[in-house]
Amino acid sequence: MFQKILIANRGEIAVRIIRACKEMRIKTVAVHSTADSQSLHVRLADESVCIGPPSNKESYLNAPNIIAAAHITGAEAIHPGYGYLSEQSTFAEACEACHVTFIGPPAEVIEKMGDKASARETARTAGVPIVPGADGIIPNDQEALKVAQKVGYPVYIKATAGGGGTGIRRVDTDEELPTAFQMARAESEAAFGNPEVYIEKLIEAPRHIEAQVLADNFGHVIHLGVRECSVQNIRHKKLVEEAPASAIPQSLQNRIGEAAVRLAQKVGYRGAGTVEFLVNSRGEFYFMEMNTRLQVEHPVTELITGVDIVKEQIRIAFGEPLSVTQKQVMMNGHSIECRITSEDPENNYAPSAGKIESVHFPGGLGVRVESQIYSGYETPPFYDPMLAKLIVWAPDREQAIARMTRCLEEMEITGIPTNISLQKRIISNPFYRKGEVTTEFLARRVMENGF
Amino acid sequence: MFQKILIANRGEIAVRIIRACKEMRIKTVAVHSTADSQSLHVRLADESVCIGPPSNKESYLNAPNIIAAAHITGAEAIHPGYGYLSEQSTFAEACEACHVTFIGPPAEVIEKMGDKASARETARTAGVPIVPGADGIIPNDQEALKVAQKVGYPVYIKATAGGGGTGIRRVDTDEELPTAFQMARAESEAAFGNPEVYIEKLIEAPRHIEAQVLADNFGHVIHLGVRECSVQNIRHKKLVEEAPASAIPQSLQNRIGEAAVRLAQKVGYRGAGTVEFLVNSRGEFYFMEMNTRLQVEHPVTELITGVDIVKEQIRIAFGEPLSVTQKQVMMNGHSIECRITSEDPENNYAPSAGKIESVHFPGGLGVRVESQIYSGYETPPFYDPMLAKLIVWAPDREQAIARMTRCLEEMEITGIPTNISLQKRIISNPFYRKGEVTTEFLARRVMENGF
Amino acid sequence: MKESLIVEVERLVALVESHKISEITIRNDLTRVTVRKSPPGSSVQRSTELNAALPSTGADIVIAPVRAVSETEQASRYTITAPMVGIYHHAEPPVSIGSVIQKGQVVGVIETIKLMSDIISDRDGVLDEIHVEAGMPVEYGQPLFIMTEIPS
């Protein structure tokens, strides 16, 4: 096994990975910006290296300094966490060129799945349902009209270089299309330096369902079931995730999981990855994108399967086979995660930072906390506002909701504003409790009465 | 279901029970001494009643005030936790007389299993192996000699009214016996107001193995497997517990569990209880005693079975049947609990109290914390020194030990001395790691090199 | 000490100094700060007590009565608290504000599940305040009566 791993990330996910390494008796190197010298990931790691000033670009996105940090500390592998360099194929390539193992899929797979059009094409050839639309880039107005009429309005015009909700434009009629097409190209050029767009049918009021996959170097590809991640804000940021996606039939969950495995096999995947789908009310599902990395919400899958996804990633990267077969994956109970952020409900949920006066995390049976904060910690203003992930497990969804309710009531963070009150509103919402959620749930069912 | 429950206890177990009630949407009443008004159980409960000054006798053992507190708050049931009034049959009787449900077994069962000689007799008639010895009270020297010679030295003379290690005397030869017998009677008279003693064969270097049972009002009695609790100090106080008892064969674990069920059936048990056994190196097991209450170490059983024992207790007391059958009880993985106490390693592990400057609990996958402490909490000097129970789950014992190791390294309590360093020594001890533990492990393998 | 707390205390002191207030107590789960005006002539005293520190869900601000209370008067005030948990009932005859209470006198009764227990004053005094009503549930140590002690 690796002797030493560098964690090229910060916050709760760096802490999560360091804990896994400690349990595997692997030494850890934390990297940090000058703003993060007091951070928990720095305190918990065996060694730490300062890699730059506060700005992300000069520190956590500073590939040369991160690889140099691995070099001077003798770390044999780099775990990129999520975000930051985790989906930059050039970083994965640079690691390999410098003889440091990148804990993730091969660079060419990251690149292939990072481009929307090529990911869509790969899905199609793997027999994974894709949203009706053009199989590739739309060169001009005429072609756009033809495709839109074929798949039927409303449609989305999407930037091939886009992601996470950016570079998307809705069109409802033939009349709107030519202008929208030109504007989408212009925007895309401005935002991503690439004007290419494609057209997809808009799936109305979908659920966001995603499948967790694991693949090793020996051709084994499995899925660990699916997650329900429909509770999202208008910027498509997830707030609450669960596993399993118990509101949709088990047979549909299985078919989605199997489709994700087919796609991973087709693309020659390695490591942990997530295939995201839109599921409509008729139970039809459509490939959306593949995240070629660890996902924020991976813990809910861990709690129902007993599989430690981070340890699997490390073992796979070292060249070991998967520790479980598809048949051995058993699902037990229900898990829910709430993302606790320092987003201010009094200020339209704008991120805030400051000194955390005190923290009280809930404890007890079926409660898992993933967090980098502690009483007295000063959250830097430069980074993601996530303070903690509160994750519960219970034998069924109803009991999991009851447990999450008591945990949210017990949890207290003073000194900075948090979204705990919003999470309480979500978890107590009658539509949420019935499992009637789509990606429009938050805007329509929770926010409609104002902030 | 009950609308409101009073918790007649303090510390982590009161917090544990309150959390279970909240998840069941049952209102809670905390009782507290004047020294505990800032305690977490008081803060978390819906209501609280001060029941007396700091001394246990005038507060947490003050049955009239506790029942009056239930009365004035309208609580329909009392959960006694462990210790305190939990095994006082007169308290259970008083509750019933005052039309408050006692969450525990019937008073007569508490009484029957609380007397060592009658518990032993009950076990014998239930076909549960008992330690060879006299089947009852030894009236005089002659009888004592006869019994000791029959079972073979070394033997124990034990007070029938004793418990938890008190009122026990070892005898190795005929010559020592008469004096020891008289002294044991005198001591027992002084300590318990009852001179009656009995004689048992001393089981050499035994393991302490205990079975968790659950019984409802409908004749269903099940066990949730067995726990390994051999890591004890010289006062027979447990420090580390695990489930399952993986160092003994599965077939032996099953036979112990089944014996516990037979005993519970025989005595007409109701609620959650624990039957404690000594197991020798040849795999022979002997009934020791039954604890007719919730046990400190119940969480390790919960983590491998998924059964919430406190919720089961409450459901049973309300008259509901068990939520699982014996066949449905599945064991998964391995769980270990370390008791973190404010016992000072620099001062022969004497209990200490004081202000907790700061607390950092470990978190992450497979980590459960049960605790009443928080940063700034002043631990009162009047009560048990337990600060927290650190409980981990992992797929197997080796991984559970690795997880516990990283948790003990991560955990920090400042302001008062703790036994964290001792727990680290236990968990890293090579005999412990191999599972080679008996009740003499701590004294022989850990403490032999001094404190 | 947290800077914010120091600032808070300073503001409290200013408040006490500039107003006709003898004492302000701010209490939350984290902190209790009491600022009390000293007898005229002496400088302002500050007493702060940092308590057990769970995060608070809110703060109570208690402003004590404006009425100046001299040191000796303070010392002679005496509170009778509930000696047990139960339902309070009036004594027969009931005491009232201004009643002269004698040491050993029954000033009220607490009913527990099966028992009526007398609340007995262990000093002589005059009853100033009654903080309990008949039928009210009381907990151990709850203040029931405040009286001015009459030295015997």
Add this chain to the structure above:
Amino acid sequence: MKESLIVEVERLVALVESHKISEITIRNDLTRVTVRKSPPGSSVQRSTELNAALPSTGADIVIAPVRAVSETEQASRYTITAPMVGIYHHAEPPVSIGSVIQKGQVVGVIETIKLMSDIISDRDGVLDEIHVEAGMPVEYGQPLFIMTEIPS
């Protein structure tokens, strides 16, 4: 503030006052306390900084050099830090204590995986201290050289 901390600070102040020491810094994960002797004539200053508060596993005690440093001298001191992560190598020719450094001069080199990058002084000055050796790994912001600036 924790009583124990106040007591600690008082002892530090006494220590600084009674010895030929200009400054003591005690740092642990919980707290950093710096006690610095003021210029003669003025009273003793205390500067305490309560930092982020994870419990500490130990404390470093750093006692600064006894040499008195005047305010103006302090201000003209300048630290050259590592601009990137890598292995430090000497410049050619290497600088040494007492060297006069010119703005724009290469004072050292950092080797990252594939690249040698010059460390360049952006001021004129005289080199006072060297905190790095050839072959030593350095992190971003690590102090490498201290020089006394020569105003241009």
